[in-house]
Amino acid sequence: MITLVLEPEQKAAMPQVATQANDDTKISVRDFDFFYGSAKVLHGISLDIPARKVTALIGPSGCGKSTFIRSINRMNDIITDARGKGTILIDGKNVYGGDTDVVELRRRVGMVFQKSNPFPKSIYDNVAYGLRIGGLRNKRQLDEIIERSLTRAALWHEVKDRLHASALALSGGQQQRLCIARALAVDPEILLMDEPASALDPIATSKIEELIYELKDNYTIVIVTHNMQQAARVSDRTAFFMLGRLVEEGDKNTIFMNPKEKMTEDYVTGRFG
Amino acid sequence: MTANLRRRKIYSRIFETLCALAVIVALIPLAMILFYVIKEGFGALNLDFFTHMPKPVGESGGGMANAIAGTLILIGIAAAFAVPVGCLCGIHLSEYPATKFSSIVRFAADVLNGVPSIVVGIFAYGILVLPVKRFSAIAGGVALGLLMIPIVVRTTEELLRLVPGGLREGALALGATRGRAVFSVIVPAALPGILTGILVALARVAGETAPLLFTAFNNRFWSTSLTQPIASLTVQIFTYAISPYDDWHRQAWAGAFLLVMMILALSILARLAVRRLERMNRS
Numbered sequence: 001m002i003t004l005v006l007e008p009e010q011k012a013a014m015p016q017v018a019t020q021a022n023d024d025t026k027i028s029v030r031d032f033d034f035f036y037g038s039a040k041v042l043h044g045i046s047l048d049i050p051a052r053k054v055t056a057l058i059g060p061s062g063c064g065k066s067t068f069i070r071s072i073n074r075m076n077d078i079i080t081d082a083r084g085k086g087t088i089l090i091d092g093k094n095v096y097g098g099d100t101d102v103v104e105l106r107r108r109v110g111m112v113f114q115k116s117n118p119f120p121k122s123i124y125d126n127v128a129y130g131l132r133i134g135g136l137r138n139k140r141q142l143d144e145i146i147e148r149s150l151t152r153a154a155l156w157h158e159v160k161d162r163l164h165a166s167a168l169a170l171s172g173g174q175q176q177r178l179c180i181a182r183a184l185a186v187d188p189e190i191l192l193m194d195e196p197a198s199a200l201d202p203i204a205t206s207k208i209e210e211l212i213y214e215l216k217d218n219y220t221i222v223i224v225t226h227n228m229q230q231a232a233r234v235s236d237r238t239a240f241f242m243l244g245r246l247v248e249e250g251d252k253n254t255i256f257m258n259p260k261e262k263m264t265e266d267y268v269t270g271r272f273g
Numbered sequence: 274m275t276a277n278l279r280r281r282k283i284y285s286r287i288f289e290t291l292c293a294l295a296v297i298v299a300l301i302p303l304a305m306i307l308f309y310v311i312k313e314g315f316g317a318l319n320l321d322f323f324t325h326m327p328k329p330v331g332e333s334g335g336g337m338a339n340a341i342a343g344t345l346i347l348i349g350i351a352a353a354f355a356v357p358v359g360c361l362c363g364i365h366l367s368e369y370p371a372t373k374f375s376s377i378v379r380f381a382a383d384v385l386n387g388v389p390s391i392v393v394g395i396f397a398y399g400i401l402v403l404p405v406k407r408f409s410a411i412a413g414g415v416a417l418g419l420l421m422i423p424i425v426v427r428t429t430e431e432l433l434r435l436v437p438g439g440l441r442e443g444a445l446a447l448g449a450t451r452g453r454a455v456f457s458v459i460v461p462a463a464l465p466g467i468l469t470g471i472l473v474a475l476a477r478v479a480g481e482t483a484p485l486l487f488t489a490f491n492n493r494f495w496s497t498s499l500t501q502p503i504a505s506l507t508v509q510i511f512t513y514a515i516s517p518y519d520d521w522h523r524q525a526w527a528g529a530f531l532l533v534m535m536i537l538a539l540s541i542l543a544r545l546a547v548r549r550l551e552r553m554n555r556s
Contacts, residue, residue: 073446111446115439119462121461130448133449134448
């Protein structure tokens, strides 16, 4: 396994060849179960998620795809009585191992939520948040990373003249891109997106999708979506979840055009769900 | 059908009228209090009232400078002691809402909130006045602080719980520790509301008299010493109001007017803070 540690500038400048050469497994899930109290909501999930690709998780409401994506950065830890069993390896290291530092994990695995959640602070302070808790105080460095993060999230030109205005004054789509910029600022390796566009209008949605397309050169992206067209548009690989089980996973064309399972076919052709 | 409809309309009209009457009955005392306080107090108020000391009996004029300063000092002591305790306690309750300890603390705060203020005064008298055999500003401030704590605790807790859960998740997802998330995101988001709670609590205790009678006592002279008895607007109003002198009665009205205005100002400030918070939560 090759783990490249690159400065963001280098990452941005990386040639396409390198991206293709590193088509290896970033996240490897084996026999992963998840419980809320005594209710078992995920049953023996096994899945390999490739580096620098977009993997979309699709499936009907309540099928466990959100629970699964939130297990990757252990976001479910804050729910009482929730626990995961099995292994989720990131670069070969078990996320659920006893020696995992959750804070460290979450810095490597960024997350964007369904409902945009900018802090009631300025645009600048939102993006600076993760950097500051990481101990970065240098104003020049902060300015630089914030500009770069907002540029990558395709928001810089809309906000560069009002960086110190409240983030809450932005539109819904801008707020969501701000949350993406905020996640990118701490330079994670993996970006988890839990229905990032479900609360947005079509124009804002297409902006987010373009963004995902551009980000996958540098980040491993896992996206939960209800919208099958969206999964077909943005993903490289697609995994279909149903009733807490992973029904089928594969190349997106296979899943959408030529699925092995009847259930997958019924779902992607809109016969139910 | 039409008879039925007519009956319903009549009932509706009757109940609307009853509701309007009830509102008027509830507002009459407030209007009368304000009317009398303004009518009697505003005329008696002048610059001397703020800058001069009380005159001896028989001499007219003078003011309540010492009582105004005393009240500010007393609520200052109360806030200095109740705000940190109350806020931290409220943060604990909102962070660990379901533990046994939290439910005990919540119950204790509610009970303390219901304790008559004179009982709190006796308590402060017992622990802070009797041992040193001297009334003091500290004892009065602590008595007022004890009355403030439960209000601050419960408003802090409730307002922190209003902060959307997504903000906490956002902070944690960026690698914040739990404590960091609380103090850098959740508390600042609720801060205007918490300040409101503090202002409301201050307004409430600024008007207290009973717990000061045997803690801060009163003082005819200018004193800012925390270990000496100290004057307060409320006790001064009480003393002057039960005296037989017209001039003192006028002073009492002026004091009452000032007190009402102080509390009104605190309430308006609190309102403004709440409005800001609501605007923020809507967007």
